[in-house]
Amino acid sequence: MVKGFVREKNQSEKFYRENLNFMERNMAMARIQGIFQPLVQVISALAYVIVLAFGGYLAIHSFITLGDFVAFNMYLGELVWPMMAIGWVVNLIQRGQASMKRINVLLSYPAEVQESANVAAVTQLSGQVSVQQLSFQYPDAPAPALSGISFQLFPGKQIGIIGRTGAGKSTLCNLLIRLMEASAGSIRYDGIDIRQIPLQTLREQIGYVPQDNFLFSTTLRENIAFHPYSISQEEVVWAAKVAQIYDEIMAMPKQFDTVIGVRGITLSGGQKQRVAIARALVKHPRLLLLDDCLSAVDTQTEEKILQGLKQVMPECATLFISHRISSIMDADEILVIEEGQILERGTHAQLLAKGGLYTQLYERQQLEHEVVNS
Ligand SMILES: Nc1ncnc2c1ncn2[C@@H]1O[C@H](COP(=O)(O)OP(=O)(O)OP(=O)(O)O)[C@@H](O)[C@H]1O
Ligand SMILES: [Mg+2]
Numbered sequence: 318m319v320k321g322f323v324r325e326k327n328q329s330e331k332f333y334r335e336n337l338n339f340m341e342r343n344m345a346m347a348r349i350q351g352i353f354q355p356l357v358q359v360i361s362a363l364a365y366v367i368v369l370a371f372g373g374y375l376a377i378h379s380f381i382t383l384g385d386f387v388a389f390n391m392y393l394g395e396l397v398w399p400m401m402a403i404g405w406v407v408n409l410i411q412r413g414q415a416s417m418k419r420i421n422v423l424l425s426y427p428a429e430v431q432e433s434a435n436v437a438a439v440t441q442l443s444g445q446v447s448v449q450q451l452s453f454q455y456p457d458a459p460a461p462a463l464s465g466i467s468f469q470l471f472p473g474k475q476i477g478i479i480g481r482t483g484a485g486k487s488t489l490c491n492l493l494i495r496l497m498e499a500s501a502g503s504i505r506y507d508g509i510d511i512r513q514i515p516l517q518t519l520r521e522q523i524g525y526v527p528q529d530n531f532l533f534s535t536t537l538r539e540n541i542a543f544h545p546y547s548i549s550q551e552e553v554v555w556a557a558k559v560a561q562i563y564d565e566i567m568a569m570p571k572q573f574d575t576v577i578g579v580r581g582i583t584l585s586g587g588q589k590q591r592v593a594i595a596r597a598l599v600k601h602p603r604l605l606l607l608d609d610c611l612s613a614v615d616t617q618t619e620e621k622i623l624q625g626l627k628q629v630m631p632e633c634a635t636l637f638i639s640h641r642i643s644s645i646m647d648a649d650e651i652l653v654i655e656e657g658q659i660l661e662r663g664t665h666a667q668l669l670a671k672g673g674l675y676t677q678l679y680e681r682q683q684l685e686h687e688v689v690n691s
Pocket of ligand 2: 608
């Protein structure tokens with residue numbers, strides 16, 4: 318980004334200013350330390366001078382014995398170091414407190430979604446989803462991002478969602494996996510309200526591929542087998558094959574042991590997306606939420622992946638969000654979302670017969686396709 322937008326000068330100035338600030342603060346501390354340590358030593362030396370002068374005077378005039386004087390001197394010597402050590406410990410505690418304050422701000426941050434007090438004892442979901450009059454408004458947003466969304470999804474069925482950018486598709490996914498709490502309406506899995514399902518069950522049973530996938534800077538194997546339980550190599554290979562990334566991984570010199578860069582920087586956009594899909598598949602989810610996660614993959618590969626999914630996971634319910642009509646046209650039901658509401662719904666044929674927004678999108682995309690292929 319810095320190079321692409323020729324921001325080297327600004328960034329290095331910013332970095333320089335930060336460093337200058339850091340240096341000045343450290344210098345201030347060094348100055349205080351520089352005064353403090355000699356001061357402590359001067360004071361302790363002064364104590365000896367006072368004891369020597371005043372104690373010497375008392376001993377000479379026989380107010381105290383020589384033994385008392387020597388003993389007092391020794392006690393003083395024994396006390397100097399513990400006193401310094403106390404000062405040192407106080408210093409350490411204060412530094413620690415300053416850091417602890419910052420750590421505590423983070424630790425005391427409340428989770429947006431909390432586990433409900435009386436959850437049902439469910440560990441399995443079948444993939445049956447029922448959404449009723451679902452609405453959601455972001456805090457401080459002027460209008461709701463979603464309102465009055467209702468649909469039903471059954472095991473083995475596919476729902477396709479299409480809609481303009483900002484329509485509320487990703488918001489719906491976040492609600493389905495309970496990363497946020499709905500403002501109104503209900504989401505039910507197998508007839509159980511989402512708030513009654515333990516978060517662990519919910520998130521274990523749903524394979525979610527977010528729009529902006531996040532890969533870790535570790536091996537491809539660990540990126541795919543990102544699961545609370547250990548996953549065998551066969552499972553990882555299986556998931557990579559279904560996600561159509563296996564051949565590309567095998568062509569890499571270290572194959573599944575290839576370490577990828579921070580946020581997957583050493584992979585192409587389409588490769589990243591397919592690794593993210595493999596990660597969701599390895600869980601054998603009962604519900605797959607695919608949020609525009611094949612946008613960087615060509616249509617042929619996309620079709621292969623979707624066909625593969627149907628074959629290997631016939632029982633899995635799928636909610637598939639896309640901007641390309643070609644990828645959702647085979648879905649059992651298609652929802653066209655516009656400004657947080659379902660504008661049109663039905664199968665591909667039914668929607669085309671309506672001649673609404675879906676038809677417009679379809680015709681435009683057909684036209685683009687023809688232009689590209691001609
Ligand atoms: N964290 C947030 N806080 C406030 N508003 C948000 C937040 N995330 C999204 N929005 C707003 O909610 C609306 C719906 O956003 P959402 O991400 O669901 O759209 P989308 O349909 O997924 O779009 P795209 O196709 O571009 O991915 C948008 O108007 C967006 O500006
Ligand atoms: Mg989105």
